[in-house]
Every structure is written in C-alpha cells, then in structure tokens.
Amino acid sequence: MQMLGLCDMLLDAATNRPLSDAAPAQLEKSAAARRLILRSREPISSVHVICRGWAATSEYLRNGRRQILPFALPGDLVCASLFADVSRYNVEAVTRVNYRSFDRAALCVATRTRPDLVDLITRLAASQMERIAELAVDLGRRSAAQRVARLILSLMERLEKSGMVRDQAFNFPLRQTHIADALGLTTPYVNQVLNTFRRKGLISFEKRSLTVLDAPRLRAMID
Amino acid sequence: MQMLGLCDMLLDAATNRPLSDAAPAQLEKSAAARRLILRSREPISSVHVICRGWAATSEYLRNGRRQILPFALPGDLVCASLFADVSRYNVEAVTRVNYRSFDRAALCVATRTRPDLVDLITRLAASQMERIAELAVDLGRRSAAQRVARLILSLMERLEKSGMVRDQAFNFPLRQTHIADALGLTTPYVNQVLNTFRRKGLISFEKRSLTVLDAPRLRAMID
DNA sequence: CGTAAAATTGAGCTGTCTCAATCAATGTGG
DNA sequence: CCACATTGATTGAGACAGCTCAATTTTACG
Numbered sequence: 001m002q003m004l005g006l007c008d009m010l011l012d013a014a015t016n017r018p019l020s021d022a023a024p025a026q027l028e029k030s031a032a033a034r035r036l037i038l039r040s041r042e043p044i045s046s047v048h049v050i051c052r053g054w055a056a057t058s059e060y061l062r063n064g065r066r067q068i069l070p071f072a073l074p075g076d077l078v079c080a081s082l083f084a085d086v087s088r089y090n091v092e093a094v095t096r097v098n099y100r101s102f103d104r105a106a107l108c109v110a111t112r113t114r115p116d117l118v119d120l121i122t123r124l125a126a127s128q129m130e131r132i133a134e135l136a137v138d139l140g141r142r143s144a145a146q147r148v149a150r151l152i153l154s155l156m157e158r159l160e161k162s163g164m165v166r167d168q169a170f171n172f173p174l175r176q177t178h179i180a181d182a183l184g185l186t187t188p189y190v191n192q193v194l195n196t197f198r199r200k201g202l203i204s205f206e207k208r209s210l211t212v213l214d215a216p217r218l219r220a221m222i223d
Numbered sequence: 224m225q226m227l228g229l230c231d232m233l234l235d236a237a238t239n240r241p242l243s244d245a246a247p248a249q250l251e252k253s254a255a256a257r258r259l260i261l262r263s264r265e266p267i268s269s270v271h272v273i274c275r276g277w278a279a280t281s282e283y284l285r286n287g288r289r290q291i292l293p294f295a296l297p298g299d300l301v302c303a304s305l306f307a308d309v310s311r312y313n314v315e316a317v318t319r320v321n322y323r324s325f326d327r328a329a330l331c332v333a334t335r336t337r338p339d340l341v342d343l344i345t346r347l348a349a350s351q352m353e354r355i356a357e358l359a360v361d362l363g364r365r366s367a368a369q370r371v372a373r374l375i376l377s378l379m380e381r382l383e384k385s386g387m388v389r390d391q392a393f394n395f396p397l398r399q400t401h402i403a404d405a406l407g408l409t410t411p412y413v414n415q416v417l418n419t420f421r422r423k424g425l426i427s428f429e430k431r432s433l434t435v436l437d438a439p440r441l442r443a444m445i446d
Numbered sequence: 447c448g449t450a451a452a453a454t455t456g457a458g459c460t461g462t463c464t465c466a467a468t469c470a471a472t473g474t475g476g
Numbered sequence: 477c478c479a480c481a482t483t484g485a486t487t488g489a490g491a492c493a494g495c496t497c498a499a500t501t502t503t504a505c506g
Contacts, residue, residue, distance in 0.1 A: 059356075059360050088356075126306030129302070140406070176484075185463090399454095411496085414454060415455095
C-alpha cells in the first residue's frame with residue numbers, strides 16, 4: 001500500500017503532474033530562494049524531486065569559485081541525491097522551490113514490485129547524465145556566446161516539455177551570477193554576451209521573463 | 224544458468240578480475256589502438272566493459288573540435304553504452320583494448336534474480352556520473368595546470384585501485400592530443416604545462432611510463 | 447629505412463578575466 | 477508605504493591565460 005503510494009507519487013512528481021488526492025499536500029516541502037535544499041557532505045537518505053521553482057546543484061572550490069551543474073527544473077530529480085550516500089554538492093533554491101523527498105530505501109523496495117519505477121528512475125538518471133556530459137562538452141569546447149545560447153535554448157526545450165513556454169517566452173529566474181557559474185564565465189562577460197544577444201534581436205528580457213525572438217539564428221550560432 | 228553466467232562475468236569484468244573458467248576467452252573482443260569501439264548514432268544493445276587497455280568517449284563538434292569525456296580504464300563500463308538506446312558519443316581505443324559486451328536485455332532479466340548485480344550497476348553508474356561532474360567542474364573553474372594535475376592524479380588513483388601503479392609510476396598511453404581534448408586545451412599548451420611540471424620535478428615521463436615524483440606538491444596545486 | 451604520427455618551439459593575437467566603480471532593482475523593517 | 481540595505485546589473489580600462497598557425501624536430505612503427 002504505502003509503497004505503491006510512494007511509487008505513484010514519484011511518477012506524478014517526475015512527470016510534473018499536480019498532486020493526486022492520494023498524496024497529501026503536506027508532503028511537499030518548500031525552500032525560499034537562496035536556501036540550501038541539500039548541503040555538501042550531508043548524508044542522503046532520500047531522493048528529491050522538484051515540483052515548483054528552479055534549483056542549482058553546485059560545487060564550491062576552496063578559492064571561492066563555484067561551478068553549477070545542470071539546473072533542476074520542475075519534474076527533475078535532484079541528481080546529487082540520486083546515488084551517493086553523502087552529497088558532494090550543494091543544492092540551492094534559485095527561486096522559492098517546492099519539492100518532495102522519497103525515502104531511498106523505500107524506493108528500492110518498491111522497485112521490486114514496480115518495473116515501471118525502475119524504468120522511470122533509469123530514464124531520469126540517463127537524462128541527468130546526458131545533461132552533465134553536454135555541459136562538459138560546452139565548457140570544454142564552446143565559446144562563451146555559444147554556451148549562453150545553448151543554455152537558453154536547452155532551458156526553453158526543457159520547459160516546453162512541461163508546457164511552461166508561451167509564445168517563445170518563459171519565466172527566467174536566473175541571475176547573471178547563476179549563468180556565469182553554470183557556464184564557467186564571469187558576470188561582466190555574461191552581461192556583455194547577453195547585451196550582444198539583445199542588440200542583435202536574438203532575445204529580449206524584462207521582468208524575469210525571457211523571450212527567444214529568433215530561435216533559428218540563436219541555434220545557428222552553436223557549432 | 225546463462226543469466227548467472229553472464230552476471231558473474233560482468234562482476235568479474237567490472238572488478239577487473241581475470242577471466243574465470245566459466246567465461247570462455249572468445250567472448251572477449253579486441254580493438255586496435257585508434258579503432259572505434261562504438262560509433263556515435265549507432266544503436267546500442269549491449270553494455271561494454273573494458274578488460275585491458277584505455278578507451279576514450281568523445282564528441283566531435285561540427286567545427287572539428289573534440290571533447291573527450293572521462294577515460295575508460297580496465298574494469299570500467301563504457302558509459303555511453305549504459306542507458307541510451309542510441310550512442311551520442313564515439314568510443315575509441317587509445318591503446319589496443321580488450322573488452323566484453325553484455326546484452327542489455329539479458330542483464331535486465333538477470334537483474335531480477337541478482338540483487339548484487341543491481342548494486343554493481345548502480346555503483347558503476349554513480350561513479351561514472353561523479354567523474355563526469357568532476358570533469359565539468361574542472362573545465363568550468365580550474366586553470367590549465369590544475370586540470371592537468373587533476374587528470375594525472377585521478378588516473379593514478381583509479382589505476383592504484385586495480386594494482387596498476389608501482390612506485391608512483393604507471394603506464395600512460397595518452398597522447399598530448401588526448402590530454403588536450405579531455406581538458407579543453409590545445410596540444411601546444413598541454414605541452415608547455417607538462418614541461419613545466421617536469422622542470423619543477425613534479426613528474427617524469429619516459430617510454431610511455433609516467434612517474435609522479437612529488438604527489439603532495441602536485442595535489443597542492445589544485446584549488 | 448621510410449613514412450606517418452607526435453612532440454616541441456615561437457611569435458603574435460584574442461577571448462575572457464580582474465578589479466573597481468557606479469547604477470538599478472528588489473526586499474525589508476519600521 | 478517609504479527609506480534604507482542588500483543584491484544584482486552595467487561599464488570600462490588594463491591584463492593575461494591560453495589560442496592560432498606554422499615550422500621543425502623527434503618518435504614510433506610497418
């Protein structure tokens with residue numbers, strides 16, 4: 001009973017469906033913007049799924065620099081919590097974030113009776129891995145402008161899948177610091193790149209809402 | 224029977240144990256240096272495990288640039304073959320490589336009766352993911368010298384685990400091109416960094432064998 | 447032993463960073 | 477609901493890490 005409930009909830013959460021009646025609302029936790037959802041070195045006992053808002057998984061280096069790994073959007077697993085027993089990363093809320101936590105041991109058990117759950121977790125893990133690998137390629141071999149273009153386009157694609165894009169526009173809560181730290185750049189330079197994009201009529205940006213004005217040309221910049 | 228055999232073989236392969244009698248030698252495939260083990264866009268039906276030699280998973284961009292993801296050493300799964308149905312990467316042999324392929328469908332089935340197999344695969348997937356994430360951090364936020372230092376040290380650590388390091392020395396088949404493409408650099412610059420390391424007495428290098436002369440100082444360079 | 451692959455070197459250049467100062471926006475407490 | 481406090485955006489001048497493009501030498505190998 002309980003396992004099935006948990007399993008369905010994970011399915012709901014990961015497919016970004018609203019809470020089913022079976023899943024009482026109080027199970028959803030919340031974190032204000034900039035709060036940590038998961039701390040580096042913290043032991044992990046459950047897997048988190050983002051329901052609302054954006055989160056950033058990141059590592060801080062001793063010299064104070066930060067690298068952000070792919071952002072977690074609604075419907076995403078928090079990858080830092082997927083396999084490791086102790087988190088190697090911080091996961092911090094970019095906006096206010098609602099999320100649900102699923103006990104890992106219970107998930108493991110549920111796995112035995114629900115093959116679809118295994119599929120789901122496998123698929124989610126696979127797309128996590130793919131996104132991190134793509135990030136590595138970007139960081140290693142693409143210019144600043146290409147990285148920014150790719151970030152914008154990939155966020156748009158991901159949001160489109162859950163119907164969060166209208167008329168090429170979507171809510172874009174990232175600060176330039178987030179962009180810089182996600183793409184291995186500095187804020188002043190990100191600023192410069194974004195302004196170039198605006199000047200060229202590729203994107204526009206107002207009130208935390210980003211519009212992609214010319215997706216084809218933006219895509220053409222990559223490679 | 225067959226499943227158990229397959230499962231044991233994967234366990235053997237991934238723990239870098241020699242072939243057990245149960246696993247006939249002819250199951251081990253081989254690829255000469257520079258040959259592709261897996262081609263980008265190729266459909267994947269089996270998971271490959273490296274038994275001998277080094278392999279590089281990489282993506283080629285349209286502009287001819289290449290990014291290498293973490294190298295696969297003996298005992299490693301080829302990560303490109305782990306979850307995706309179609310490969311997004313090339314996997315090419317750096318040296319002559321011996322490897323074994325395990326049918327994914329069969330593995331899935333074997334999974335039901337062998338919980339240790341699930342553990343193994345999970346653990347292997349987790350360490351793949353961790354390595355790619357570390358690479359992303361290196362590429363985004365560390366200097367060329369730091370990246371090279373980290374590559375050397377992390378390869379050494381990985382090889383130590385399977386007893387392939389003696390007196391701080393190990394076989395190092397990578398060309399400077401591999402290092403450059405793995406670390407988002409160019410060959411001339413890699414050359415310069417390596418020479419600096421030699422001049423400083425941090426490493427030495429002869430006949431494809433690399434010796435870490437001063438691990439503490441090399442480690443101290445990082446962060 | 448000849449040929450292809452890899453390493454080395456150097457001069458000049460450029461993408462991106464640093465540092466610092468200023469300005470705008472956003473949130474908060476009274 | 478305003479004034480301050482904090483956080484984020486913008487700008488500019490100068491610096492440098494790492495790149496480009498050859499040319500040359502060395503090494504590996506059939």
